[in-house]
Each structure stands twice: as structure tokens, then as C-alpha cells.
Amino acid sequence: MGYTCTLVYNFSLLPSRLATSTFQNARVLNLEAVQREEISRPLVTMSQIRIPHVLTVAGSDSGAGAGIQADLKACAARGVYCSTVITAVTAQNTVGVQGVNIVPEDFVREQLGSVLSDMHPDVVKTGMLPSTGIVKILSQSLREFPVRALVVDPVMVSTSGDVLAGPSILDSFREELLPMADIVTPNLKEASALLGGIPLETVADMRSAAKSIHDIGARNVLVKGGDLAASSDAVDVLFDGKDFYEFRSSRIKTRNTHGTGCTLASSIAAELARGSSLFFAVKTAKRYVETALDYSKDILIGNGCQGPFDHMMKLKNNDMKLSGHRPFDPNDLLLYAVTDPRMNKKWGRSITDAVKAAVEGGATIVQLREKDADTRDFLEAAKSCLEICRRHGVPLLINDRADIALACDADGVHVGQSDMPARVVRTLLGPDKIIGVSCKTPKQAQVAWIEGADYIGCGGVYPTNTKENNITVGLDGLKNVCLASKLPVVAIGGIGISNAQPVMELGVPSLKGVAVVSALFDRESVLRETQNLRRVLLDSITTATAK
Numbered sequence: 001m002g003y004t005c006t007l008v009y010n011f012s013l014l015p016s017r018l019a020t021s022t023f024q025n026a027r028v029l030n031l032e033a034v035q036r037e038e039i040s041r042p043l044v045t046m047s048q049i050r051i052p053h054v055l056t057v058a059g060s061d062s063g064a065g066a067g068i069q070a071d072l073k074a075c076a077a078r079g080v081y082c083s084t085v086i087t088a089v090t091a092q093n094t095v096g097v098q099g100v101n102i103v104p105e106d107f108v109r110e111q112l113g114s115v116l117s118d119m120h121p122d123v124v125k126t127g128m129l130p131s132t133g134i135v136k137i138l139s140q141s142l143r144e145f146p147v148r149a150l151v152v153d154p155v156m157v158s159t160s161g162d163v164l165a166g167p168s169i170l171d172s173f174r175e176e177l178l179p180m181a182d183i184v185t186p187n188l189k190e191a192s193a194l195l196g197g198i199p200l201e202t203v204a205d206m207r208s209a210a211k212s213i214h215d216i217g218a219r220n221v222l223v224k225g226g227d228l229a230a231s232s233d234a235v236d237v238l239f240d241g242k243d244f245y246e247f248r249s250s251r252i253k254t255r256n257t258h259g260t261g262c263t264l265a266s267s268i269a270a271e272l273a274r275g276s277s278l279f280f281a282v283k284t285a286k287r288y289v290e291t292a293l294d295y296s297k298d299i300l301i302g303n304g305c306q307g308p309f310d311h312m313m314k315l316k317n318n319d320m321k322l323s324g325h326r327p328f329d330p331n332d333l334l335l336y337a338v339t340d341p342r343m344n345k346k347w348g349r350s351i352t353d354a355v356k357a358a359v360e361g362g363a364t365i366v367q368l369r370e371k372d373a374d375t376r377d378f379l380e381a382a383k384s385c386l387e388i389c390r391r392h393g394v395p396l397l398i399n400d401r402a403d404i405a406l407a408c409d410a411d412g413v414h415v416g417q418s419d420m421p422a423r424v425v426r427t428l429l430g431p432d433k434i435i436g437v438s439c440k441t442p443k444q445a446q447v448a449w450i451e452g453a454d455y456i457g458c459g460g461v462y463p464t465n466t467k468e469n470n471i472t473v474g475l476d477g478l479k480n481v482c483l484a485s486k487l488p489v490v491a492i493g494g495i496g497i498s499n500a501q502p503v504m505e506l507g508v509p510s511l512k513g514v515a516v517v518s519a520l521f522d523r524e525s526v527l528r529e530t531q532n533l534r535r536v537l538l539d540s541i542t543t544a545t546a547k
């Protein structure tokens, strides 16, 4: 099907770009203009959106911790499109580099032409450039197809110590690439190699190295001091031709550092592509890498001494064995325990004691409904309750507060008609978390389904003292919602051992269970009351199926 698309350009864009590429001796790149905001991305009026784009020119890492694979993941994590020109294919893992196969120069040229002539990346980032010929081809291509910024990661040696680009490459780096670079990001070894092998042992050495590399032609130089023995912190030095900036962070104890350099450079490129200033790009990229390293410090991939890290910061939580998380099962709604701080206070128990007793008594799902708790106290309580629930394989939901659910990685959120809309909660929490919505009418049930909820809470079935001014919909109201609902339903409001049976025997398949507060928590023994209610519910199911 054809469609029309209208792109409205900010007119400052075209003259600046053209000027940059046509003036003799002008720099190929125009990052300064971007930073002065003379260049901005096209404004888009209709259905098409121009998104930031980084082209990475680098080697493939079969272990996917570094190289092209790291660049793709880092850009994806930062919300930036990434295209690739592969310069070499390496066989490597967490032990080291077992083989390198260099892509023929003509084919590197062909890949560059394909991407640059059509897709117009905002920023080019370079990694492993294994021959002087490839460096030359790249600089020619960039002259032919100017981009807004060039980020050069002068990869020479892998983290395992294997040589990825020999010393012969140094001259072409110095002559061809650094004068075009908006930023170059050497580690200590690479900075030393670029400067003829001078020793770099202190932060003062790093500063003078940054200045000397700047003198070669790079506009900005970030010397990474991760390997600096003299410092207990990790210190990186940025020199912009005028000022020095030191970025300090405490060292993260982990074996999973493979690909950190590639990731930092591609994250800087991603931020530049998004229009950030260079300083902000470096700061943001560093924060991202540090967060990902910290998050991934315990993950185990491979048997070597340098593991990859998790760019998307998802793997640990998605590991069902580690997190105890499993997909939502509507039968989890059978005995839904909802906590209440006033009742816990009255009976002198902590929220964790209450939750522990409920899950040990057979609650199949728990909701923390802490209406007036301080955010910090609520978060701490939620983390402790989550541990208990995970041990029992019981999902834990948070009432109203998507922020708390996100912060403690709870299994989901329950919202009402005046809380955050379910579709917004879904966007925040992603596709896998459980979202419940309170509905009193068939119309509300239909909206909840459209907005991506997983279940409906319908009530009040009976009058309740637990929730002020609650409207009672009765068994009929519940039945109407259940009949209209495409989602499983849990009944709520005034339900307990004495009146749960008529609810469960309504005879509507979407009704999966009862949610209760006072019947469990406004009692002396939460454990016993939960066990008893569970028995009643299971008996009603047996009776209903026998009918």
C-alpha cells in the first residue's frame, strides 16, 4: 500500500550540512554546530519519525560481549538505531580470541557505501579497524558522505590481551582518523601506543596524554583509566582542547567487563546522535555503562575470566530460576490476600509477618495495599514481602503504585478507576507484569481489556468497612461484569468464610476467586483464617464442577 509522507525540515539543517561538506578544508564533521544547536533533526509532521542513528564500523565478536554485537545492544538500550559495517569476524569467547578473519577491503567499502549513501546515520562510531587500508577507506567514505560526529574507539588489544590491530595501524589512526574525530576514547594502553609507548601511571600522566592526543587532531579526548593501578577509584579524563574533566566512580567488583570500551564508545555515539552535547554524552554514557556493569556483576556466561555484561539489564530478572517469576495464571486469583496497615497495627504484626502467614496459609496472590505509607518504608516492606512471596511461588502485586512495583521488581500493580490508567501502567511495566483493574460496570471491564489489563477486580460484592464510601454492586453486579468480561475476574468487598460460597457458585467461568482484606487480616490468626477460607473456596469449586 502506498502512502505519502511529509518531512518539514528545520531550514538551518541544510545550509549547515552543505556548508560543512563543500568548504575546502572544512572538517567533515560538524559536531560543534550540533552543540550550538544550529543543526537540528528534521521536524516530522505525519506518520514517519526520524530516529537517531549510529553506524558502527567494527569487528564481530562471536561471544557477543564486545564489538558489533555490543554496539548494537548499547544503541538499542539507549533507544538509538544502529547500522553496522563489519571489518573483521572474530572467533572469541570469555577465555580469549581464538581466530580473526579480516573482511576484504573492497567489501568494507561496499558496506560503507550501502549504509552511508542511503541511510544517513547521524554519527559514526569506529571499533576494530584491522588494516591501514580499512582506515583509509573509512576516511574516504566519510569525506564523501559527511556525518554529524565521529567517535573513534582506537581498539588495538582485546580485554583478554589479544592483538586486534597491529602497531602498523597507529600511523593511519594518527594521520587519517584522529584529525576527523570528534572524540577518541583510548584506554591507558591505547593512549600510550598512540603516543609512541610512553608510560601512563598517574592521573597527571592521563591528562598530558589527553592533551598530546588532542594535539594530533582529535577534538575531544577521553582517556579511560580503568586499569590505572595508582587509583582506587576508576578515573577517566576528558580533555576538550581547553578544559580537563575527571569522571570518578568506585570500581565495580565483577568479572563481567568484556566489551566495556566498545559499549562506552557506542553509548557516547548514541547520545550524540540524540543531540546531546559532548560532555553530557560522555557523562550519560558512563552512567549507563556503570549501571549495567553493577546490574550484571553476578551473571554467569562462559567459563573464562572475562564475561560479558547485560546491556539491556533484563536477563537477571527474566531468569525464572533466579527471580521466581512466572507468567500470570488466572487461577492465581483463587485466594487473593490484600494487606491493610491499620489491621496489622491493631493486631501488632508487621506487614512481612502478615504476608508470611497468608502465603503459608495458602493465599495464591498477595497485594500490598499500604495507602498512607512513606514511599521509602513502602519500598523496603515491598522488597521483604517479595522475598517471602518468591520463596512460595506466589505473585506479589502493589496497589496503586507503579513506581514501587518498578523499584522492587514486583510482579504487578492493581489500579482503580481513578488511579493511573492501565495502558500507562502497561507502558511503564512492560508486557510481562500483571496488571489488575477495579471495575464496577461491563463498560469499565471492556476498557480494562482494551488497555492491556490481565484481570479485573469487581466489587463491592457485599458492604465493607475496609474501604470508605465503596459502592456495593452485589452478586448481580458482579455477574454482569463477569459475563461482559474477556478477562478473568476476582470478586472483592465484604467477602469471608460465611459468604464466599454464593460468590464462587455464581456459575460464570470468568470468575476465578475472591479478594479479601478483613477476613484474613482483621483476625487473630492470619494463617488459620487463610487455611479455612481456602478450604471453603476449594469445596465450592468441587461443588460447582459436580453440578
Ligand SMILES: Cc1ncc(COP(=O)(O)OP(=O)(O)O)c(N)n1
Binding pocket: 336, 338, 367, 369, 399, 400, 414, 415, 416, 417, 418, 419, 436, 437, 438, 456, 457, 458, 467, 490, 492, 515
Ligand atoms: C483485587 C482488587 N480489586 C479492587 C481493588 C480496589 O482498587 P481501587 O478501586 O483502586 O481502590 P483502592 O484499593 O486503591 O482503594 C483492589 N485494591 N484490589
Ligand SMILES: Cc1nc(C(=O)O)sc1CCOP(=O)(O)O
Binding pocket: 338, 438, 457, 458, 459, 460, 461, 463, 464, 465, 466, 467, 470, 471, 492, 493, 494, 495, 515, 516, 517, 518, 519
Ligand atoms: C480494597 C477494596 N476494593 C473494593 C472494591 O469494591 O473495589 S472493596 C475493598 C475492600 C475489601 O475489604 P474487605 O475484604 O475487608 O471487605
Ligand SMILES: [Mg+2]
Binding pocket: 399, 400, 414, 415, 416, 419
Ligand atoms: Mg487504587
